[in-house]
Amino acid sequence: MVQGGGAALHMAHLVTGGQPESSPAGPADDLPRHDDFDVVTRAIELLSLLAACLLLAWQLPRLAQHGALTAWWTLPLALLAVLAADFISGLVHWFADTWFDESVPVLGPRFLRPFRVHHVNPETFLTRDFVDTNGDVAMLTIPFLLLVFGLPLETAWGQAAGLFLVALSAAALPTNQVHQWAHMARPPRWVAWLQYWGLILSGNAHRRHHEPPHVANYCIATGWCNPVLSAVDFFPRLERLVTRLTGLQPRQDDQQYLERFASAEEERA
Ligand SMILES: [Zn+2]
């Protein structure tokens, strides 16, 4: 069982001292690790990062030119976009943790496997460099930033929609970096300050997600949506709806991962 003694011991070993920490050697050596991607994938990740930053730098003056950065609704709408970015980070994370397995073509090895690996070996996330950590999210923000070119910024609704999309993209862009910082025992001082004041996801808030069966605190951008979604039982309700509509059972693959590596550790003990 996932919540059984072996798995619980195993996860306690992985998530140590309040925050997951890196260890130089030991049982974690036998656990699955983050895959190294080929040079083409890395080039795409780097180009995605550059394109997303360039598009952000392009769209901000366009919004300013049309008064969208100084309107009375600018701040509340930007905050709403930050909340939306956090909510979307939770939805994407929940989807990847909960459904299908790594045998799904393209999506499986590229998108689902990293989430499975992350639950059984969170430490390996700390070995990913800046481009590898942030490239995929940058790629996802590009369509939203391109969409702003199609909006009529001379109209009020065009300005509001443009501001929302740019703020959403800006808040979403560092999501995986924020996630990686939440795994660091000693993040940079300015990051720790942001975490302390709840402006980005903290290690303590994210630690709850890493307690089996990994069903709490899916949101990993600011983490602001987590308490509300937990209070209304949002993801369990959504899972029951998906199961009723499709017959799919949640976390089957994730549970197999946990059981496989928990039993491997029991054999070593
Ligand atoms: Zn997860």
Ligand SMILES: [Zn+2]
């Ligand atoms: Zn994590």
